[in-house]
Amino acid sequence: MTKANQTGQYPVLPLRTEVHLPGTVAPLEIGREASIRAIESASKDDGFIVVIPQKNPSVREPGAKDLLDIGVRAHVVQVLRHGPNRLTAIVKFQDRVRIENVVAGEPFLVADVSVPAITSSLPEAELAKLAASARAHLVVISTDEAEAKGEKREGKEERSSEKSDKGEKKESKEPRLGKLDPASIAALTDASEIADLASQFVELERDDQTFLLCELDPALRLQKLLPEFERRATVLRIKADLGAELEGEIAKTQRERVLRDRARQIQEELGEADDNAEIDELRKRVDDSKMSPEARAAARKQLSRMSMMPSASPEYNIANTYVETLLDIPWGTYTDDRIDVPAARALLEVEHSGLDKVKKRILEFIAVRKLKPDKQGPILLLAGPPGVGKTSLGRSIATALGRKYVRISLGGVRDEAEVRGHRRTYIGALPGRIVAGLKKAGSMNPVFVLDEIDKMSSDMRGDPSSAMLEVLDPEQNGEFVDHYVEVPVDLSRVMFLATANNLESIPGPLFDRMELVELAGYTSLEKLAIAKNHLVAKQIGEHGLDNGRVAFPDESLLEIIHGYTREAGVRNLERELASVCRSAAVDIASDKTDAVTVDHERIERALGPVKYTKDSILLAPEVGRVMGLAWTPVGGEVLPIEARIYKGKGELRLTGQLGDVMKESATAAVSWVRSNSVRLGIDHDQILASDIHIHLPQGGIKKDGPSAGVALTCAVVSVLTKRPIRHDIALTGEIDLRGRVMPVGGIKEKLLGAHRAGCKIVLLPEKNRNDTLDLPAEVTTTMEIRFISKVDEALALVLGDAPATTATSGGMIPPPVTTPKASTQGLPTS
Numbered sequence: 001m002t003k004a005n006q007t008g009q010y011p012v013l014p015l016r017t018e019v020h021l022p023g024t025v026a027p028l029e030i031g032r033e034a035s036i037r038a039i040e041s042a043s044k045d046d047g048f049i050v051v052i053p054q055k056n057p058s059v060r061e062p063g064a065k066d067l068l069d070i071g072v073r074a075h076v077v078q079v080l081r082h083g084p085n086r087l088t089a090i091v092k093f094q095d096r097v098r099i100e101n102v103v104a105g106e107p108f109l110v111a112d113v114s115v116p117a118i119t120s121s122l123p124e125a126e127l128a129k130l131a132a133s134a135r136a137h138l139v140v141i142s143t144d145e146a147e148a149k150g151e152k153r154e155g156k157e158e159r160s161s162e163k164s165d166k167g168e169k170k171e172s173k174e175p176r177l178g179k180l181d182p183a184s185i186a187a188l189t190d191a192s193e194i195a196d197l198a199s200q201f202v203e204l205e206r207d208d209q210t211f212l213l214c215e216l217d218p219a220l221r222l223q224k225l226l227p228e229f230e231r232r233a234t235v236l237r238i239k240a241d242l243g244a245e246l247e248g249e250i251a252k253t254q255r256e257r258v259l260r261d262r263a264r265q266i267q268e269e270l271g272e273a274d275d276n277a278e279i280d281e282l283r284k285r286v287d288d289s290k291m292s293p294e295a296r297a298a299a300r301k302q303l304s305r306m307s308m309m310p311s312a313s314p315e316y317n318i319a320n321t322y323v324e325t326l327l328d329i330p331w332g333t334y335t336d337d338r339i340d341v342p343a344a345r346a347l348l349e350v351e352h353s354g355l356d357k358v359k360k361r362i363l364e365f366i367a368v369r370k371l372k373p374d375k376q377g378p379i380l381l382l383a384g385p386p387g388v389g390k391t392s393l394g395r396s397i398a399t400a401l402g403r404k405y406v407r408i409s410l411g412g413v414r415d416e417a418e419v420r421g422h423r424r425t426y427i428g429a430l431p432g433r434i435v436a437g438l439k440k441a442g443s444m445n446p447v448f449v450l451d452e453i454d455k456m457s458s459d460m461r462g463d464p465s466s467a468m469l470e471v472l473d474p475e476q477n478g479e480f481v482d483h484y485v486e487v488p489v490d491l492s493r494v495m496f497l498a499t500a501n502n503l504e505s506i507p508g509p510l511f512d513r514m515e516l517v518e519l520a521g522y523t524s525l526e527k528l529a530i531a532k533n534h535l536v537a538k539q540i541g542e543h544g545l546d547n548g549r550v551a552f553p554d555e556s557l558l559e560i561i562h563g564y565t566r567e568a569g570v571r572n573l574e575r576e577l578a579s580v581c582r583s584a585a586v587d588i589a590s591d592k593t594d595a596v597t598v599d600h601e602r603i604e605r606a607l608g609p610v611k612y613t614k615d616s617i618l619l620a621p622e623v624g625r626v627m628g629l630a631w632t633p634v635g636g637e638v639l640p641i642e643a644r645i646y647k648g649k650g651e652l653r654l655t656g657q658l659g660d661v662m663k664e665s666a667t668a669a670v671s672w673v674r675s676n677s678v679r680l681g682i683d684h685d686q687i688l689a690s691d692i693h694i695h696l697p698q699g700g701i702k703k704d705g706p707s708a709g710v711a712l713t714c715a716v717v718s719v720l721t722k723r724p725i726r727h728d729i730a731l732t733g734e735i736d737l738r739g740r741v742m743p744v745g746g747i748k749e750k751l752l753g754a755h756r757a758g759c760k761i762v763l764l765p766e767k768n769r770n771d772t773l774d775l776p777a778e779v780t781t782t783m784e785i786r787f788i789s790k791v792d793e794a795l796a797l798v799l800g801d802a803p804a805t806t807a808t809s810g811g812m813i814p815p816p817v818t819t820p821k822a823s824t825q826g827l828p829t830s
Helices: 033-044 124-165 182-186 191-201 206-214 218-270 277-288 293-307 314-328 341-351 356-371 390-401 433-441 464-471 508-512 524-542 554-564 571-589 600-607 660-675 684-688 709-721 747-757 766-772 777-782 791-798
Strands: 007-015 025-030 048-053 070-081 087-104 110-114 379-383 405-409 447-451 495-500 515-518 625-632 635-647 652-655 690-695 729-731 761-765 784-788
Touching: 007 025, 007 033, 007 087, 025 033, 033 048, 033 070, 033 087, 048 087, 048 206, 070 206, 124 182, 124 191, 124 218, 191 206, 191 218, 206 218, 277 293, 277 314, 293 314, 314 433, 341 356, 341 390, 356 390, 356 515, 379 390, 390 405, 390 447, 390 495, 405 433, 433 447, 464 508, 524 554, 524 571, 524 777, 554 571, 554 600, 571 600, 625 709, 625 747, 635 709, 635 747, 652 660, 660 684, 660 709, 684 690, 690 709, 709 729, 709 791, 729 791, 747 761, 747 766, 747 777, 761 766, 761 791, 766 784, 784 791
Parallel strands: 007 048, 379 495, 379 515, 405 447, 447 495, 625 729, 652 690, 729 761, 761 784
Antiparallel strands: 007 110, 025 087, 048 070, 070 087, 087 110, 625 635, 635 690
16 A cells, blocks of 8 residues: 655644644644744645644754654645734644655745655555454444534534524534544545544544654554554443443432432421521621622622532632622721811921922822812822832821821732732632722722832733723722622722832833822932931931930931932931941940940941042043933933044944944934034044044943933044043933934933032033922032033033033023133134
């Protein structure tokens, strides 16, 4: 028995775990890009493709060496798309093929194949006996499976009959394997086809399925399958023998259930019934609670189910837990708001220094609540660097309003069920964190802090940020549905506060539902006030140094603030104060002294040498070095930028782990300088004969963004003209090819960073003037802010070695005083 060799070239579809034999129709779930392209190519051509199992299922992108030698030529019947990266192909597997040569690997595998000869190692008579035995077993097994499938489909066919009467057509999604009635099976004569068909009705491991695919001898395949058929036939005989006994057991169980129901009724008539005190108590609590009608109906339904089942049943415990959860939700319980604006203002001032913008917004909310009590609660997003008091502010707001306080941390949450809860079909199901928070608060209108909302992420278990959309939408959260509770829960009177460090990681739809309140950070005087009013007392109490044993003069606190911390918040300041307190505690506990006044010596002994100095950034004017400004999630910082030139071919080299946007800014800066070289007094031939190297120190930190354009331009001009840049100036702004200065973001954070670094003058884009209106007085009085609209104005100031005069209206700056050595040809003026 042989088949003639045939050759052809087909797309190849590798399968990781599945093994399919000829003569079947099956759906294939396709997710790999190369496989999708192979299916699409086959569909556009003649519809044929070669399906080959992988040798190793763990290989994600298989090549020619990862495939078996034998596959199946198949016809793609239908393709169902589920999105851009997922489709289902209905495939009819036809005949075995051998891979002769893989001719292409991109964009998908393509191979030359041939149909191998099918030969038997047994004589025709013995092969016919094996085929007849397999046919006999196949008739019995296929008949049993057909009956089982018929019973399962009977109900579906009855339900679909009404639709069919109306003329609707509904095709089955299950692949049709053809008629498998005894007559059609008996008509099979080819031993290879019988073996392939029989393999569908036995459970085999992948290695056994691979053997059946690659083995070309039908006799060996039938010999492999016959023991499995005999075991399957034995199971069917046992099932038939036990059928009557099983039916008797079912009937017995039903009789016992009826008898138990009658016994309970008799006991109730005689007054001897043992009433279920637990169910009655739950029913009374449900009736007396203030839960919504939907929740009460759901609780009563579960109580009715509990009364009909034994208390030891797992379903009884699940229903009991569900009812208890509904009762624990504080339905209809609200705390009265403390509508006292002056008292709330005083409380916020005492507990928090600075944060005027946030305090103003809270006082506005209290005032509106007084005038309109039914106003829905706001959803505020407190955004700022770590340590500025975002989380602790929520507790102060709850105290000021007289509300309950609850906080949940969303950092690292990946599962949608953390927000919406688990469905009760799962073992160990629980409500989500929102409902759990209401239970903890005992009130339906608490101050609810959603901490670190920017650090949620998504994976295969869902997207929790999408689940938050309903929670934080005032138009929807009046009927928030938790998957576990499955009844609406009113969140409209909850005051939600969210905290975040990085706004870019918050999805747009979620960010749109919240009102942004930015906390840029603290100035030195604000940190001094926080330390005196809060941190020092807290650390003295925690270290047992009460009764005046330790004193912190203002000058000592400022020394710690300036010399040992450089941050937007106060967390590091609190750590340093704790270190000083520990040092004092050692001396007091050792009876060396009774009291300690913290001075310079004590600070150095406890904290070591000074870590930060204002002069540590730039000590004097330098050629090619300028101070830019950068925004980070932990606050603003100064960003040194260096430029050097050397003989070369006019190339630009950028180092310091710069992002694509910053590289483009550097390219734009160099292009502007080259196009204005004559006016700037720069020899154009010198530019063509020199390479420019721009470097940003701290190369281990990634840097990106367009706001360094002005600083990059100043550094390039300085190094080409050999004129030093003033060391007390920091600047920020984006430039275009016309030399105009464009607005940038993070102005307040950048200004606070420049103030911490000791800068005297800061240059900002003119269009960012409004961003400086709410700066602390400490910043505006100790640091001069200039506004520029063209890069020429920046060059006129930063390239002077003498202090510039006060800026005129509109941010225009007079020309600086230049050194005799510096060239004045084409000097930019305002």
